[in-house]
Amino acid sequence: MRRIAVINQKGGVGKTTSCCNVGAAIASTGRRVLMIDLDPQAHLSMHLGVDPYPDRTSVYDVLTDNLPLSEALIRLNDNLHLIPAHIDLAAAEMELVSVMGREVLLRDAMPEIADQYDVLMMDCPPSLGVLTINGLAAATEVLIPLQPHFLALQGVGKLLETIELVQKRINPELVVSGIILCMYEAGTRLAAEVTSDLKDFVESSRDSQKPWSSAKVFDTFIRRNIKLAESPGYGKTIFDYAQSSNGAIDYAMLAAEVLGIEQID
Amino acid sequence: MRRIAVINQKGGVGKTTSCCNVGAAIASTGRRVLMIDLDPQAHLSMHLGVDPYPDRTSVYDVLTDNLPLSEALIRLNDNLHLIPAHIDLAAAEMELVSVMGREVLLRDAMPEIADQYDVLMMDCPPSLGVLTINGLAAATEVLIPLQPHFLALQGVGKLLETIELVQKRINPELVVSGIILCMYEAGTRLAAEVTSDLKDFVESSRDSQKPWSSAKVFDTFIRRNIKLAESPGYGKTIFDYAQSSNGAIDYAMLAAEVLGIEQID
Ligand SMILES: Nc1ncnc2c1ncn2[C@@H]1O[C@H](COP(=O)(O)OP(=O)(O)OP(=O)(O)O)[C@@H](O)[C@H]1O
Ligand SMILES: Nc1ncnc2c1ncn2[C@@H]1O[C@H](COP(=O)(O)OP(=O)(O)OP(=O)(O)O)[C@@H](O)[C@H]1O
Ligand SMILES: [Mg+2]
Numbered sequence: 460m461r462r463i464a465v466i467n468q469k470g471g472v473g474k475t476t477s478c479c480n481v482g483a484a485i486a487s488t489g490r491r492v493l494m495i496d497l498d499p500q501a502h503l504s505m506h507l508g509v510d511p512y513p514d515r516t517s518v519y520d521v522l523t524d525n526l527p528l529s530e531a532l533i534r535l536n537d538n539l540h541l542i543p544a545h546i547d548l549a550a551a552e553m554e555l556v557s558v559m560g561r562e563v564l565l566r567d568a569m570p571e572i573a574d575q576y577d578v579l580m581m582d583c584p585p586s587l588g589v590l591t592i593n594g595l596a597a598a599t600e601v602l603i604p605l606q607p608h609f610l611a612l613q614g615v616g617k618l619l620e621t622i623e624l625v626q627k628r629i630n631p632e633l634v635v636s637g638i639i640l641c642m643y644e645a646g647t648r649l650a651a652e653v654t655s656d657l658k659d660f661v662e663s664s665r666d667s668q669k670p671w672s673s674a675k676v677f678d679t680f681i682r683r684n685i686k687l688a689e690s691p692g693y694g695k696t697i698f699d700y701a702q703s704s705n706g707a708i709d710y711a712m713l714a715a716e717v718l719g720i721e722q723i724d
Numbered sequence: 725m726r727r728i729a730v731i732n733q734k735g736g737v738g739k740t741t742s743c744c745n746v747g748a749a750i751a752s753t754g755r756r757v758l759m760i761d762l763d764p765q766a767h768l769s770m771h772l773g774v775d776p777y778p779d780r781t782s783v784y785d786v787l788t789d790n791l792p793l794s795e796a797l798i799r800l801n802d803n804l805h806l807i808p809a810h811i812d813l814a815a816a817e818m819e820l821v822s823v824m825g826r827e828v829l830l831r832d833a834m835p836e837i838a839d840q841y842d843v844l845m846m847d848c849p850p851s852l853g854v855l856t857i858n859g860l861a862a863a864t865e866v867l868i869p870l871q872p873h874f875l876a877l878q879g880v881g882k883l884l885e886t887i888e889l890v891q892k893r894i895n896p897e898l899v900v901s902g903i904i905l906c907m908y909e910a911g912t913r914l915a916a917e918v919t920s921d922l923k924d925f926v927e928s929s930r931d932s933q934k935p936w937s938s939a940k941v942f943d944t945f946i947r948r949n950i951k952l953a954e955s956p957g958y959g960k961t962i963f964d965y966a967q968s969s970n971g972a973i974d975y976a977m978l979a980a981e982v983l984g985i986e987q988i989d
């Protein structure tokens with residue numbers, strides 16, 4: 460099972476939109492996909508039409524009560540399941556502060572479902588706290604969505620530092636597989652410059668021993684498309700909401716690239 | 725002295741861009757403006773060409789060492805001064821956890837400079853932690869930048885709850901003066917719908933006793949403009965970087981609205 464953590468401590472860069480739509484595109488190929496919403500904001504859950512109402516079982520119960528994943532999951536369709544988030548996750552940071560092995564609680568829940576899915580995707584909150592660390596500890600790989608803006612580059616160093624710490628101390632197999640350029644303003648010099656800086660950086664790490672030494676900047680850029688911003692309001696993926704939009708085209712292409720296949724229809 | 729906190733716990737919604745450019749436009753009218761960068765990311769400082777190098781005196785020293793504001797400030801021009809941020813602010817949350825009156829440390833530093841400026845603007849990090857609370861405690865009013873997207877509306881309730889708590893327990897004179905629509909995708913139905921929802925909400929609070937009962941949704945929307953994303957990379961305000969761009973036009977109009985005057989040239 461490929462276990463993918465979608466991570467960036469910067470807010471509003473496209474983590475949830477990417478997790479939702481890449482996951483849905485992968486599921487459309489017949490592969491079995493489980494999504495886990497690790498964000499107290501519960502935006503992935505909402506994006507998939509699952510309202511985080513107060514009594515709903517969620518990943519919060521998995522982390523704080525050892526609830527098995529199978530008891531928290533929701534079947535969206537045959538190939539796409541979701542473990543929703545819950546507002547109580549906001550308190551998890553505090554509640555888990557002195558719990559033994561608090562960074563690996565999610566990883567410990569993995570074995571139960573290891574042979575039931577082909578791909579696991581975890582949407583993380585915009586922070587490097589215990590929820591995101593649980594995502595990193597449970598993952599085999601990291602996808603980093605990024606907006607090609609000057610200020611966006613400033614946070615990448617800290618993010619990579621954290622990934623390296625988790626890889627060294629908790630999860631030796633963790634790698635950064637790729638950087639996703641989101642909200643790409645096509646035709647602007649800024650997007651081209653930032654993209655080129657990122658590619659240089661990734662190239663220069665090729666012979667290093669860093670967890671990002673084999674990372675790529677995906678060739679597929681996700682262009683700005685209002686349909687992508689509208690679809691969460693309907694609780695639908697871009698493919699159910701506007702299947703011929705640029706947003707759907709771009710995310711299908713990106714998912715194909717993530718899978719290493721030609722294309723997804 | 726009008727003391728304005730620019731606040732939204734959601735990331736990447738335009739807080740820094742708004743603080744920088746509204747502040748600069750206000751200063752261009754001859755009013756004396758002090759900006760305080762309360763974000764460990766130090767994006768406001770960078771936006772104004774001030775690199776947060778390791779030994780620089782900053783607002784961190786004001787909060788943790790009682791350094792007077794006058795000893796941390798940088799004169800950008802005669803009317804525009806800045807108290808920069810510093811990476812060490814990231815540790816402030818932890819360091820201040822058991823300090824008596826930790827929410828009013830910045831407010832306590834205000835008297836020294838009270839008659840030296842006409843407007844104070846504080847750029848807050850994307851969180852509701854101790855740094856943002858210091859901004860709220862030191863402020864007379866709050867500006868809330870917001871991206872007119874569905875998911876953006878989800879966080880507003882929590883933000884207003886926090887503002888109300890601060891107003892009740894720490895700062896009775898605090899009001900929300902306005903909501904700034906940033907990164908406005910003109911001509912889209914989504915932006916129009918979210919804007920209309922926000923206006924309805926604000927109208928319905930008119931007779932309440934809430935701190936937002938006299939808030940307005942500013943008529944000036946800040947349209948998406950790549951120049952606004954480029955200018956931080958040059959350490960310049962939009963007026964120094966691209967004075968005839970839509971970004972400059974919009975922020976000058978918004979600043980005029982904030983001041984309650986006809987226009988700014
Ligand atoms: N390519 C795009 N074009 C237009 N809007 C987009 C695009 N990608 C995402 N959005 C919108 O931008 C906003 C931020 O995206 P998203 O929620 O995916 O970011 P995030 O990194 O998950 O944010 P957070 O840090 O709050 O979790 C959302 O309102 C989303 O609908
Ligand atoms: N109207 C706009 N058009 C295009 N780009 C914009 C606009 N406003 C802001 N940006 C860019 O979008 C990104 C986010 O804006 P900004 O940094 O002001 O948000 P923020 O709320 O301060 O983020 P944070 O939560 O990280 O502090 C930045 O790269 C900025 O340069
Ligand atoms: Mg998200």
Ligand SMILES: [Mg+2]
Nearest residue numbers: 739740763767
């Ligand atoms: Mg900011």
